[in-house]
Amino acid sequence: MEPVDLIYKAIYILSIFGVTLLIATYSTYAERKVAAFIQDRIGPNRAGPFGLLQPLADAGKMFFKEEFIPANSNRALFILGPGIAMLIACMSSAVIPFGDMLLVGGREVYLQAIEVNIGMLYVFGVVSLGVYGLMIGGWASNNKFSLLGAIRAASQNISYELAMGLAIIAILMISGSLSLREIAAQQVGFNWNIWYQPLGFLIFLVCAFAETNRAPFDLPECETELIGGYHTEFSSMKLGLYLFAEYINIFVASAVMATLYFGAYNFPFMENLRAAIDDPVTANNVVTIVGLVVMFAKIFFFIFFFMWVRWTLPRFRYDQLMKLGWQILIPLSILNIILTGGGILLKENLF
Amino acid sequence: MTENLFYFLSSLTLLCALMVVISKNPVHSVLFLIITFFTISGHYILLNAQFLAAVNIIVYAGAIMVLFLFVIMFLNMGKEKETIKTSTMSKVAGTIAGGLLFVVMIAALKDADVVGYNPDTYTSQTGMVESLGSVLFRDYLLPFELASILFLVAMVGAVMLGKKEAGEQHF
Incomplete structure (x- = not known):
């Protein structure tokens, strides 16, 4: 790899990291504003214009609060827990193609940090x-409520991962590739996967809610039963990291949904726009930049959708959660795989 | 570079695998086992087998070890470690059994020669998803399907075992 490429990669990875953190920060603000709108309140409006500095004020408060470690907790794992949550949340945005290719001085610059041919599996x-x-944070707190929250999180994640994996298999069947860049490139124009996989998208959406521990699946931290669930004992920025990791997970889940089902950076009439501009380099760059904006618009829509659902739907009961995962979503996703297979066969033989 | 990486990964793997056995706390053991799986995935990536690396993480670190941790957290074994005493007899028996296994392994590996790769026939695509898929579904289709039947039988067995028993009726 040439040094220029290396420098570009470093800049791009850093900027993706920064954008991820920025979006997660302002998701907390957006969450409170959306909640206020839905509940007919005003929401944060004191710190800065429209309360825009509220996330910074929150972070400042988090940092200066007392950091409390329970006496009988497992000290090392108690500190490690929030760190692991944050680290893993930040890892997955590396393979997401936020945009197509820019041509800068005759050099092809892909707007994707790492292209691996197993992107989806990653x-x-x-x-x-x-x-x-x-799990580690909940167990290390040495508190029954935290442990119950951790156990709930584990069983919920394992249950919904299965249905999620099966929904992804249907996508892989029609795209024939595990690489996210290729899946994005196949959905050129308005040829998005959602038209072929509506059921798969629904399953994936429900599973994404469960995997990010968002309402109506926020049983690991449900206040009425478990006080605060796995983060009962956490205070200061350790709690902040857990909450922050949740917002990063929402961002990544939204980005993955936009990439897999809603055409990533593709938008309708993109070929018309490309043809309308004479210079091919400018045309490519304009289309790519519009695509980048479109991609982020899709991501923001999904983030809004996550919040919309949280402030609209009540929480599931635990047995309902398990029943939905094992008895409804998994059979449905298997049905979806069979339907997709049938559809592929029909398309090959009839048309 | 690759060689240094290999030695680094290998020593990390061995260290973590050793810590799995040495740690007193079972939760620490499980966490070290997870790190061991990660380092093994690192080895797969060094061997250019990306698919295997990802699947190793998804299946072992992502699913099986979560269940392990789940069970161990419920058992809460760390608390009553004073009550578990290993008798001298079982220590001696364990040493002898382990030593014998070690001897068998040395005997088996002593005469084995390492097959290097041939630069003429080597393709970097061997470990990729496409070639793995075509090998599994063309050359080894029957064993692959048989293995899936084995999994199905195991699944049915697990469901049978986990089912509630009503009175004398067992199924």
Whole structure:
């Protein structure tokens, strides 16, 4: 690899990291504003114009609070837990193609940090590791409520991972590739996977809610039963890291959904836009930049959707959660695989 | 570079695997086992087998070890470690059994020669998903399907064992 490429990669990885953290920070603000809107309140409006500095004020408060470690906790793992949650949350955005290719001075610059041919499996692997931060933190607190929260998180994640994996298999059947860049490139224009996989998308969406521990699946931290669940004993920035990791997970889940089902950076009439500009280099760059904006618009829509659901739907009961996962979503996703297989065969033989 | 990486990964693997056995706390053992799986995945990546590396993490670190941790957290074994005493007899028996296994392994590996790769026939695509898929579904289709039947039988067995028993009726 040439030094220029290396420098570009470093800049891109750093900027993705920064953008991830920025979006997660402002998701907390957006969450409170959305909640306020839905409940007919005003929401944060004191810190800065429209309360825009509220996330910074929150972070400052978190950092200056007392850091309390329970006497009989497992000290090392208690500190490690939030760190693991944060580390794993930040890992998965590496393979997501946020945009197509820019041509800068005759050099092809892809707007994706790492292109691996197992991109989808990488995301899935990182998602499946996400539960360790919760489990370790919950267990190390040496508190019954925390332990119950951790156990709930583990069983919930394992149950919904299965349905999620099966929903992804249907996508892989029609795309024939594990690489996220290729899956994104196949959905050119308005040829998005959602038209072929509506059922698969629904299953994936429900599983994404469960994997990120968001309402209506936020049983690991449900206040009415478990006080605060796995983060009962955590205070100061350790609690902040757990909450922050949840928002990063929401961002990544939204990005993955946009990439897999909603055409990533593709938008309708992109070929018309490309043809309308004479200079091919400018045309490519304009289309790519519009695509980048479109991608982030899709991600923001999904983040909004996560919040919308949280403030609209009540929480499931635990047996309902398990029943939904094992008895409804898994059979449905197997049905989806069979339907997709049938569809592929029909398309090959009839058309 | 690759060689240094290999030695680093290998020593880390051995160290973590050793810590699995040495740690007093079972939760620490499980966590060290998870790190061991990660380092093994690192070895797979060094061997250019990305698919195997990812699947190793998903299946072992992501699913099986979560269940291990789940069970161990419920058992809460760390608390009553004073009550578990290993008798001298079992220590001696363990040493002899382990030593014998070690001797067998040395005997088996003594005359084995390492097959290096041939640069003429080597393709970097061997470990990739496409070639793995075509090998599994063309050359080894029957064993692959038989293995899936084995898994199905195991699954049915697990469901049978986990089912509630009503009175004298067993199924």
